[in-house]
Amino acid sequence: MLARRSLTAVLLAAGLTVTACGGGDDGGGGGSTATQEPVRIGLVLPATGPLTPNGEGNQAGFEFFWDQQDNAAGGRPVEIITADDEGKPDVAVTRVQELIEQEQVDVLAGFVSSAAALAARDLAVRTETPLVVTQAATRRLTGEDDSGLVTRVIATFEESMGALTEHATTEDGVQQILFIGSDYEAGKDAEKAVRATAEKNGATVAQSIFAPLGTQDFAPFLANIGDVDAVVAFFGGTDAVRFVQQYDEFGLKDTTPLYGHWSLTVDPLLEQEADSAEGIVTVQEYSNTIDNPASTSFIESWTAEFGSPPNAWNEQGYVAAMAIAAGIEATDGEAGGADLAAAIRASELDAPRGTVTFDDEGQVEQSLYMATVGREGDGFVNALLGDSSN
Amino acid sequence: MNWTVQVLNGVAVGLLLFLIAAGLSVTFGVMRVLNLNHGGLYAIGAFVGYSVIQAGWGFGTACLIAFAVTALFGALQQRFLLWRIRGDELAQVLLTIGVLLVISDLIDSIWGSDPKRVPPPAFLDESLDVFGSRFPAYRLALIVVALVLVVVLVYVMDKTRLGAIVRAGVDDDELVRLHGIDLKWVFVVVFAAGAGLAGLAGVLGGPILGTYVxxxxxxxxxALVVVVIGGLGSLQGALVGALFVGLVDSLTKTAFPGLAAFSIYVPMILVLVARPQGLLVRHP
Structure with a gap:
């Protein structure tokens, strides 16, 4: 018996070790041989863990923009130093500290995880380093901040999920909504936005379900979806793929329309979700089905370089880089700190998603687009329904 | 709420967990070989299966190839890595975690970090009306396939010469050797079978647990939770543990979605407090 117990102990200890393991880090980045002192940009994105696809997507777009500009803006060379925050706040703090103290970066950019971005923001504010956020969407990041240093190119959930719910309740006549989303800050923010807009329009959120991040089997939650007009979902990454697949497998796709944030059907995931995603209505900040000159030339040059069209993650990185470049240009490459941040916020960009400006909280102002998943050739796309300007 | 459907779902998930954990329970509980790369075997099976399906060879072929590839991998790992450090559990933990990390990075570099989707076979890609609720045909088929495997495995372990050798080899390996049986190869065969099952579960589990780095x-x-709850060393223990986890997890999440984060670990702690040796233990 004693031997048996100690074996169990070894197993448990081993399990703990494994969950604590995993991950590494990376440094490196691009260089410039110009004689002038470069503007140093610290790009912090997850390169390990479940948010890796989002981080890699942002990074590709960010670096693509600077490649197009020959790594220069405002007469100064630009150097990008990348770091992996693993999507975790504690790691983000360490990486940002290294970037600020050892690499002496002038600007910080990136962040997918809201928790990681919040942790990094405090350091950026303390050291007066401008921060341009690509993908972390929590309202607190810009709403609570009066330092003037934070700029963000992703819409808040009040805007995106609000517009989606507006569309569902007014255009599609949805009355009873069930919300389901990931159980963390972003999911809660998304739910609040859906609830507020629904109630404003006389509809109700009959039930809200929060599933832990990394939920493998959604079947027990899907069983709770009763008699409602529509389901509004907020999931990303592997959770999104499994949710969409299982929603279809349990026959709900044919009975209850599904609405979601664009992260539910972003192109790299849509490729896998395929026919299970058909008909899902989403709110898009950028989709490569947008037809304007900036988007067309972005898609052409991207496709020439990589062989496939850019996705929403790529465009986020691209627009974040555009904003930083505009700020450096506007100050002739001479400003840093709060002055550079102010110049970034003051920029007006002709971005692939349309005209982009920033409000006095540093929050992006842009058009939002309603889309639905439809077939195109052998594959599936987020086809635009029309423009819901903000 | 249709509880029958949730019980069915719990059984389907539970049987899937059994296929994953059976190899771990037998190799560790009976052979004293702790392989923490067991999750890596699942992932190898899952991604190899994904590629086979993408190549258009079908779901069944994917299952067979995934089984064969992971069984071979498991056999090589047992023969050339683990055999040398048999009896030393700490060395086994370190070595197999190392292999697991390497596999994880290899999968990332070969298949990329985007999550993949393994669709069920076309003829099962629909939902059926079960007691008034919709239920995926695939999960019903999975229950049938897994039950057949359970019967075959228990039969082999309890009734055949190979099963007898494995059990005897653990209780008194010298006596087994005196009968002219080379335990090294018996262990390799058992290990390969456990690995192959984990790889097979990687394909079968695709539509339920997902295929992702x-x-x-x-x-x-x-798998560790299942083995700890069920008790080490017997297929029956792994089966009881797996069904327990599948059913408790499924029913808790249905009844109390807010408790989803605790639906596996709290029951595990309760079981360990009441029965530290697990629900079922092999009595030598």
């Missing part, structure tokens, strides 16, 4: 860790944790 990181599955190797998530699945390993689940």
């Amino acid at each position: 990181g599955a190797e860790y998530d699945v390993l944790t689940l």
Whole structure:
């Protein structure tokens, strides 16, 4: 018996070790041989863990923009130093500290995880380093901040999920909504936005379900979806793929329309979700089905370089880089700190998603687009329904 | 709420967990070989299966190839890595975690970090009306396939010469050797079978647990929980543990979605407090 117990102990200890393991880090980045002192940009994105696809997507777009500009803006060379925050706040703090103290970066950019971005923001504010956020969407990041240093190119959930719910309740006549989303800050923010807009329009959120991040089997939650007009979902990454697949497998796709944030059907995931995603209505900040000159030339040059069209993650990185470049240009490459941040916020960009400006909280102002998943050739796309300007 | 459907779902998930954990329970509980790369075997099976399906060879072929590839991998790992450090559990933990990390990075570099989707076979890609609720045909088929495997495995272990040798080899390996049996190869065969089952579960579990980088860790944790709850060393223990986890998890999440984060670990702690040796233990 004693031997048996100690074996169990070894197993448990081993399990703990494994969950604590995993991950590494990376440094490196691009260089410039110009004689002038470069503007140093610290790009912090997850390169390990479940948010890796989002981080890699942002990074590709960010670096693509600077490649197009020959790594220069405002007469100064630009150097990008990348770091992996693993999507975790504690790691983000360490990486940002290294970037600020050892690499002496002038600007910080990136962040997918809201928790990681919040942790990094405090350091950026303390050291007066401008921060341009690509993908972390929590309202607190810009709403609570009066330092003037934070700029963000992703819409808040009040805007995106609000517009989606507006569309569902007014255009599609949805009355009873069930919300389901990931159980963390972003999911809660998304739910609040859906609830507020629904109630404003006389509809109700009959039930809200929060599933832990990394939920493998959604079947027990899907069983709770009763008699409602529509389901509004907020999931990303592997959770999104499994949710969409299982929603279809349990026959709900044919009975209850599904609405979601664009992260539910972003192109790299849509490729896998395929026919299970058909008909899902989403709110898009950028989709490569947008037809304007900036988007067309972005898609052409991207496709020439990589062989496939850019996705929403790529465009986020691209627009974040555009904003930083505009700020450096506007100050002739001479400003840093709060002055550079102010110049970034003051920029007006002709971005692939349309005209982009920033409000006095540093929050992006842009058009939002309603889309639905439809077939195109052998594959599936987020086809635009029309423009819901903000 | 249709509880019958949720019980069915719990059984389907539970049987899937059994296929994953059976190899771990037998190799560790009976042979004293702790392989933390068990999750890695699941992931190898899952991604190899994904590629086979993408190549258009079909779901069944994917299952067979995934089984064969992971069984071979498991056999090589047992013969050339683990055999040398048999009896030393700490060395086994370190070595197999190392292999797991390497596998995880290899999968990331070969298949990329975007999550993949393994669709069920076309003829099962629909939902059926079960007691008034919709239920995926695939999960019903999975229950049938897994039950057949359970019967075959228990029969082999309890009734055949190979099963007898494995059990005897653990209780008194010298006596087995005196009968002219080379235990080294018996262990390799058993290890390969356990590995192959984990790889097979990687394909079968695709539509339920997912196919993504990181599955190797998530699945390993689940397998360890199943083995700890069920009790080490017997297929029956793994089966009881797996069904317990599948049903408790499924029913808790249905009844109390807010408790989803605790639906596996709290029951595990309760079981360990009441029965530290697990629900079922093999009596030598």
